[in-house]
Amino acid sequence: MSSETPFSLPVINFSEQELKLGSPEWDSAKVRVREALAEYGCFEASFDRVLVVQKALFGALEEVFDLPLQTKELYVSDKPARGYVPVESGLHENIIVDAANIAENIETGLTTTYWPQGNTNFSKTLVSFTKLASTLEKTVRRMILEIFGVEKYADELIESTNYILKAMKYEGSQGRLPFCGAHADQSMVTLLYQNEVNGLEIQNKDGEWINVNPSPNSFIVLVGESLSVLLNGGLSSTYHRVIMKESTTRYCVGLFATPKGGYQVKVPKELVDDKHGLLFKPFDYDEFWKTFCTQMAQGNHRFSLKNYCSTV
Ligand SMILES: O=C(O)CCC(=O)C(=O)O
Numbered sequence: 001m002s003s004e005t006p007f008s009l010p011v012i013n014f015s016e017q018e019l020k021l022g023s024p025e026w027d028s029a030k031v032r033v034r035e036a037l038a039e040y041g042c043f044e045a046s047f048d049r050v051l052v053v054q055k056a057l058f059g060a061l062e063e064v065f066d067l068p069l070q071t072k073e074l075y076v077s078d079k080p081a082r083g084y085v086p087v088e089s090g091l092h093e094n095i096i097v098d099a100a101n102i103a104e105n106i107e108t109g110l111t112t113t114y115w116p117q118g119n120t121n122f123s124k125t126l127v128s129f130t131k132l133a134s135t136l137e138k139t140v141r142r143m144i145l146e147i148f149g150v151e152k153y154a155d156e157l158i159e160s161t162n163y164i165l166k167a168m169k170y171e172g173s174q175g176r177l178p179f180c181g182a183h184a185d186q187s188m189v190t191l192l193y194q195n196e197v198n199g200l201e202i203q204n205k206d207g208e209w210i211n212v213n214p215s216p217n218s219f220i221v222l223v224g225e226s227l228s229v230l231l232n233g234g235l236s237s238t239y240h241r242v243i244m245k246e247s248t249t250r251y252c253v254g255l256f257a258t259p260k261g262g263y264q265v266k267v268p269k270e271l272v273d274d275k276h277g278l279l280f281k282p283f284d285y286d287e288f289w290k291t292f293c294t295q296m297a298q299g300n301h302r303f304s305l306k307n308y309c310s311t312v
């Protein structure tokens with residue numbers, strides 16, 4: 001299958017009121033999630049509530065990325081790869097908020113940097129979106145942990161999450177440049193929500209690149225390296241990239257559910273036995289991240305969480 005083949009990822013409905021733990025709807029969604037992850041490492045989660053913020057969200061992204069460059073550069077962070085992060089070409093820009101589930105970090109951290117006089121609509125929109133997306137992420141993660149029989153760790157893992165919000169702008173280009181090269185995220189789970197302009201491609205288990213064309217009410221759910229490690233390799237992280245093929249601007253928001261610094265992520269004992277040896281040592285995400293940034297700065301682009309905590 002070439003990247004030109006029209007294709008739809010499995011769409012799994014997370015909008016239902018009845019999608020309660022243990023309900024028949026929950027169980028059938030769980031079966032579909034298991035199949036989709038085994039085949040593609042990825043699926044579309046439809047979640048109608050996002051339609052309520054859709055228009056305001058993309059309006060807010062346009063508004064913030066339209067600010068003058070000198071203003072955008074004012075948003076800095078003491079953590080590397082957070083704040084305003086343009087990519088060299090100037091054709092791709094990111095605004096990255098750490099611990100975005102704490103509304104203050106959006107309201108006072110981001111909004112007042114850009115609009116000292118305030119911009120209530122902007123803050124409200126990003127805060128509502130983050131709430132919605134993190135609610136969905138928790139449901140999805142609980143379901144995945146249940147699939148692997150380790151749901152008893154769900155509360156602890158969810159409580160130890162740092163939600164990183166990343167607003168992205170990709171200039172329209174038909175040059176087919178890889179705007180965001182092939183990679184797997186370091187997160188547990190990543191949710192992506194984009195405007196109508198496509199560009200994301202994911203690699204299936206046969207190594208084929210597949211175009212992703214999500215509906216307006218859907219998030220794309222990706223498995224990150226932290227979850228793959230936690231599950232002792234039971235799930236592969238989703239390899240993906242962005243190639244712009246359209247001439248209009250693509251806006252996308254990612255919510256990266258990442259382990260909090262100071263929390264030791266370790267493979268549950270239930271996932272280790274005579275047949276499945278322990279593949280990964282426990283890790284602290286912040287410690288890993290420091291090493292990761294140093295390795296990247298030294299040009300080691302192949303360094304990953306799996307190299308960092310592999311036992312073999
Ligand atoms: O823009 C997208 O759809 C994906 C971006 C991405 O993969 C990332 O930021 O890690």
Ligand SMILES: [Fe+2]
Binds near residue numbers: 183184185240
């Ligand atoms: Fe990514």
